[in-house]
Amino acid sequence: MPAEGVDEVTLTTYETVAKRWKHGWELHIDGVGVTQSRTLLDAEPMVRDYVAMILNAPDDSFDVKVTPEIGAGVDGEILGLRHADEELEAARERAGKQRRKVARRLDSLGLSGREIAAILEVSPQRVSQLLGRGKTKTAASKRRSVRRTSKL
The missing domain is CATH 1.10.10 (Arc Repressor Mutant, subunit A)
Structure with missing residues (x-):
């Protein structure tokens, strides 16, 4: 909850689809580009660094949401x-x-x-x-x- 008299700031969220491949994860950042990470656990910081570099912005000035795309019929179960x-x-x-x-x-x-x-x-x-x-x-x-x- 914001302090009294302070407006709540809504940060831009960069939606990212993580697709698995033989060397780790391909990270498709909506409207920005594509980068990679070795593990899914490294995906969010990697996307944050990539977006900050591309936009020349502080890495805490936006949010990141990583959605793994697994396939094998499990994606629907995860969304459910x-x-x-x-x-x-x-x-x-x-x-x-x-x-x-x-x-x-x-x-x-x-x-x-x-x-x-x-x-x-x-x-x-x-x-x-x-x-x-x-x-x-x-x-x-x-x-x-x-x-x-x-x-x-």
């Missing part, structure tokens, strides 16, 4: 797995929002943190997080912690 992962992440975000909403609603009805924890099947500490409590220590609490630590 990535799609399932994206759906799972979206479902987790929805569940988190719903959990916070329900926790706040139960809190407004006067239930204790322990009761809310039992209903939501989470720890009381998690309820505090969901309700936005306990995020920051008060100044007095910080001073007490410092005093205790300094006596050791």
Whole structure:
């Protein structure tokens, strides 16, 4: 999340298809060109170096996405797995929002943190997080912690 008053910068992403060949991987960078790497693990830094050199730009001024092209019928399975992962992440975000909403609603009805924890099947500490409590220590609490630590 960007700091207050700072605009979020969207970096250009260079989509790259990595195709296997007998000496490693051929890296086809959309709109830029082709380079190579010995291993798939070296592909992203190799693409980053290549694009930075071609565009005469800092290597941290853009993003790189490398998609391996495997063949043998497994590419579709890989895409299906990535799609399932994206759906799972979206479902987790929805569940988190719903959990916070329900926790706040139960809190407004006067239930204790322990009761809310039992209903939501989470720890009381998690309820505090969901309700936005306990995020920051008060100044007095910080001073007490410092005093205790300094006596050791």
